[in-house]
Amino acid sequence: MKTLILLLFLVSCSSTNLSSYTPYNVSIKPGEVKLLSLKTPRKNAKGKVSCNNQEIPYLENNGTISIFLAETYFSKLKPFSCQYIEKEEKVTIANIKIEKKAFPFEQLSVDRKKVFYSKKDLKRILKEAKQLKLVYKGNKKDVFFNGPFALPIKSKVTSIYGTKRLFNNNKNSQHLGTDFRAKLGTSIRVSNVGKVVLADDLFFSGNTVIIDHGLGVFTMYGHLSKISVKVGDQMNKGHVVGLSGMSGRVTGPHLHWGVKVHGHWVDGDSLILETEKL
Template identity: 45%
Template structure:
């Protein structure tokens, strides 16, 4: 995997803003983090990135700091990206711009053999899959103003990774998608735990992902747990970090039992392990 460091070009002086950019590795499918220190007479508003507005939030554990997460699309080509920061200073609306470069992660391909009914869909299955996709995207596009996070993220199980994020997936000889999460080896019935505090917003069986749980952590951050054989939580329930949410399985479109673990930021699929490392190392550092 190939990375490149951020380079910054300030369109105008940023001395009024104290900005830190975390993680020098920016590639497609990863998350960038901008942090702002509290400054007198400055109110942070939002960031415009790729024609999309992202709200600047207060750090859930530090009232003196603010942050914004910028998910880089998997389909992003190598390019120089502009970030425009909007804020109010002494009751006047202002903006500043900076640039950084996104490079290609050069994801590999993997070939999988699955039941043909999961690749070439009947009209009924296609209708079901489309409905479930729309339902999930409506959730991911919802940004909860409150953050439920009170400490570092953890991974949902301790096991060997069998498939990393971003691999282009060839199902039964046909390129269909890319891998939007990280797969962990897990025999049927292995307990799975929540990666952080949050609210369960989806808990049901779905066509592609089988037994599925999605947790809202607030501020547009969602964690996803797919192919489960048993769900121990219900939609609307609150969960704590480390709490068992169900058991692993082989439901949905799979080649065998495992856990698919994913993270969504502002509705965008991102590398979940890079996200966890980025957030823990910077935003939530020192909070076990």
């Protein structure tokens, strides 16, 4: 009997002891997203996952927890770790190393009103920034996406993610999305299952649609000539969000496709690559 009690005690200890967890070593580059599948630190995990002091939504399934890890374009290349935290207990589940990455450069000329803002435009820009902040806060616990993400259009990429830009020989910026060549009126398709959280005309990206895919992942489609969806619509794979155009700050008709994960604009290609294994 004593042995049985001791055995039960040991078993219950080992199932709740977080300190024996061996953390994963992961490397990531600025502007990248990674999908990590880690051994669950505890069955039916109810705690929080925090990376670089930011809480990250996760999915627990079949002994693994899945999280998206996103590194900002503006990374200081400082390593950090991810922790699982439950009540008073805390365990490091992953150590993250950041690798350097170089980005290309391009010069563009756009309508000077889109570079030197009027008072009225500045007011609009600030109002839209607030609106977008709320949109991207979203509901992070739900998971809508299903399987790999896909490109919104099959076409030539005219400006890749991360390109450093000089507007009108004066203003520096970074292109934190991907531009695709798109004739006016081309159907633009959603990258994965999700929910429409914005369908509006914005100063920079013109007619814009934003989709919440859950687990902290959003995609945005800019410069549309026509928006075909409204806020709250459920999108399935292949659904059309609108038609391509040249609204907002543009040099000509094209699609701007943006991917935001945990508040950072990341390279859509890395999201597709990482979710191909799903």
